[in-house]
Amino acid sequence: MNTQKYGIGVDLGGTKIATALIDSEGRVLARTSCLTEAQEGVEKVLERMYKTVEDVLLEAGIELNEIAGIGIGSPGPLDSKTGIVHSAPNLGWKNVPLGDLFRQRFQVPIYVGNDANLAGLGEKWLGAGKNVGSLLYLTVSTGIGGGIIIDGKIHTGSHDIAGEVGHIIVKRDGPLCGCGSRGCLEAIASGTAIAREAKAGIARGESPLLAKLAGDGEPNAKLVGEAARNGDPFSTKLLEDAFTYLGLGIVSLLNVLDPEMVVIGGGVSNLDDLLFDPVRRVVKENLGTSPLGDVPIVKAELGADVGVLGAAMLVVAQN
Amino acid sequence: MNTQKYGIGVDLGGTKIATALIDSEGRVLARTSCLTEAQEGVEKVLERMYKTVEDVLLEAGIELNEIAGIGIGSPGPLDSKTGIVHSAPNLGWKNVPLGDLFRQRFQVPIYVGNDANLAGLGEKWLGAGKNVGSLLYLTVSTGIGGGIIIDGKIHTGSHDIAGEVGHIIVKRDGPLCGCGSRGCLEAIASGTAIAREAKAGIARGESPLLAKLAGDGEPNAKLVGEAARNGDPFSTKLLEDAFTYLGLGIVSLLNVLDPEMVVIGGGVSNLDDLLFDPVRRVVKENLGTSPLGDVPIVKAELGADVGVLGAAMLVVAQN
Numbered sequence: 064m065n066t067q068k069y070g071i072g073v074d075l076g077g078t079k080i081a082t083a084l085i086d087s088e089g090r091v092l093a094r095t096s097c098l099t100e101a102q103e104g105v106e107k108v109l110e111r112m113y114k115t116v117e118d119v120l121l122e123a124g125i126e127l128n129e130i131a132g133i134g135i136g137s138p139g140p141l142d143s144k145t146g147i148v149h150s151a152p153n154l155g156w157k158n159v160p161l162g163d164l165f166r167q168r169f170q171v172p173i174y175v176g177n178d179a180n181l182a183g184l185g186e187k188w189l190g191a192g193k194n195v196g197s198l199l200y201l202t203v204s205t206g207i208g209g210g211i212i213i214d215g216k217i218h219t220g221s222h223d224i225a226g227e228v229g230h231i232i233v234k235r236d237g238p239l240c241g242c243g244s245r246g247c248l249e250a251i252a253s254g255t256a257i258a259r260e261a262k263a264g265i266a267r268g269e270s271p272l273l274a275k276l277a278g279d280g281e282p283n284a285k286l287v288g289e290a291a292r293n294g295d296p297f298s299t300k301l302l303e304d305a306f307t308y309l310g311l312g313i314v315s316l317l318n319v320l321d322p323e324m325v326v327i328g329g330g331v332s333n334l335d336d337l338l339f340d341p342v343r344r345v346v347k348e349n350l351g352t353s354p355l356g357d358v359p360i361v362k363a364e365l366g367a368d369v370g371v372l373g374a375a376m377l378v379v380a381q382n
Numbered sequence: 383m384n385t386q387k388y389g390i391g392v393d394l395g396g397t398k399i400a401t402a403l404i405d406s407e408g409r410v411l412a413r414t415s416c417l418t419e420a421q422e423g424v425e426k427v428l429e430r431m432y433k434t435v436e437d438v439l440l441e442a443g444i445e446l447n448e449i450a451g452i453g454i455g456s457p458g459p460l461d462s463k464t465g466i467v468h469s470a471p472n473l474g475w476k477n478v479p480l481g482d483l484f485r486q487r488f489q490v491p492i493y494v495g496n497d498a499n500l501a502g503l504g505e506k507w508l509g510a511g512k513n514v515g516s517l518l519y520l521t522v523s524t525g526i527g528g529g530i531i532i533d534g535k536i537h538t539g540s541h542d543i544a545g546e547v548g549h550i551i552v553k554r555d556g557p558l559c560g561c562g563s564r565g566c567l568e569a570i571a572s573g574t575a576i577a578r579e580a581k582a583g584i585a586r587g588e589s590p591l592l593a594k595l596a597g598d599g600e601p602n603a604k605l606v607g608e609a610a611r612n613g614d615p616f617s618t619k620l621l622e623d624a625f626t627y628l629g630l631g632i633v634s635l636l637n638v639l640d641p642e643m644v645v646i647g648g649g650v651s652n653l654d655d656l657l658f659d660p661v662r663r664v665v666k667e668n669l670g671t672s673p674l675g676d677v678p679i680v681k682a683e684l685g686a687d688v689g690v691l692g693a694a695m696l697v698v699a700q701n
Contacts, residue, residue, distance in 0.1 A: 224673065227637040232633055243671065319546065355541065
């Protein structure tokens, strides 16, 4: 790590652009955010992103030539080497040369990465994984994504697809996934999958409590958790089943990657013991006699900041 | 790569010790082999291993100080950093400091790795993967093992367990695996698993052809292949099912690792199209719209030499 310089991270989301300037220890010296408003088109979004960078430099009182570079976390698929965002449906982007555009504007090294990978990097350097060199990060949210960190760096793979842990197949001929396959982990254990099963259960009249909690709205993983904590058998079984598959998926990932730690983030990880207990139990049951059975499985620490901190660490960790 | 020096590879197997001396291009300049005879004890086996090293040096007319080191492929679990073989049940070994013993004897750098990892390394440098930087190697044999090669080097993981692709779980509550878990890929698609199902099918009278081919002996994957090629419906379905799971496992591995190539070796890969057709079909079905669907899935090229060549490349690829 270069200890002389600063890094800027830009987290480009469907709703919000968040930007921070950090020092080489990961301390945030300045931060800002604004709405993405992607409907206004690529150029307007880029202008807003540029402005956040200028704003954090100004706020921190740091010159552009003092920063080691700018890291940008973007929805994908993208090419981290060229910095081209191939397609970001949320933003309506197609083949945007994000890296080159930023390079022309700022004349500093620009790094682009996909958001789940950067979240993994953030947790490794500044969060739950501070004391390890390699970890597997999973985000369990509307979808399931991941980031593989080996020796402090992202394993991007040969098409920037590595770490797509939501699409490991845990159940042959299982539920249809958004990707077109069946039985992907994401189709069983994501927030979306849990909500889908909850809705079906309510429709079948299997959970009056969950129906009551959802009221006129749609059920979601959080409500299923609330019902489970209040003893609802349907909700308890639904989560138990979903997170047993999550645990089985993690058993597979441990055998393949052998990381020092597994970090789980994303909104669904806020179910805490309802998620972590079955996951850890399944891992122990299957790997109890292996050193893999002792790999810590912990909750992510950086919360909503993980994206922007990970993007900034993409700069600092390269230098 | 060091282009000045030579490397020696020693492949320590349950039956045989094979040793070769190669140059930095991977050309074999000398080779030898002998029986392991592990029942005679650790020291006798070590003496035989040392002698094979001295023999290849002599045969090639090369001095010890001209070699960059000795690479040793061993059954595991082992510690590739310290060179300690924790346990090799086939050999009756427990905590043998193989690396240190070789270092004391030869005073050259010693590298120790597990056999499936080294096979992957061999295929990357000298076999099917010569033109790629990263690959996933699977050996489908009595068990299923693997080696993950990233940027030309083995990804060992934090406990030298990475690449244990035989123990990804493809079927919840599936057949019991030797490791104690259920539904591991190895418990469904290995030679042992296929033989087990074949035997059960014969016992149920479901395949007169396979029963005839097996005669007084036990059925094995090769015989199941022969029966399938002769139109036996039971055998066709057995292989189709096993290799559909193998394909689903590879879909998961592609999503996680995103390699440039998948190389499949081991005795069961000699079933050729009976294995590769269902595997490639399942990958296309699940990943047809992703760049991962175009990752070549090819047969290993080095055959029985893969162990000793991989062990020697462990030296050459480090230098």
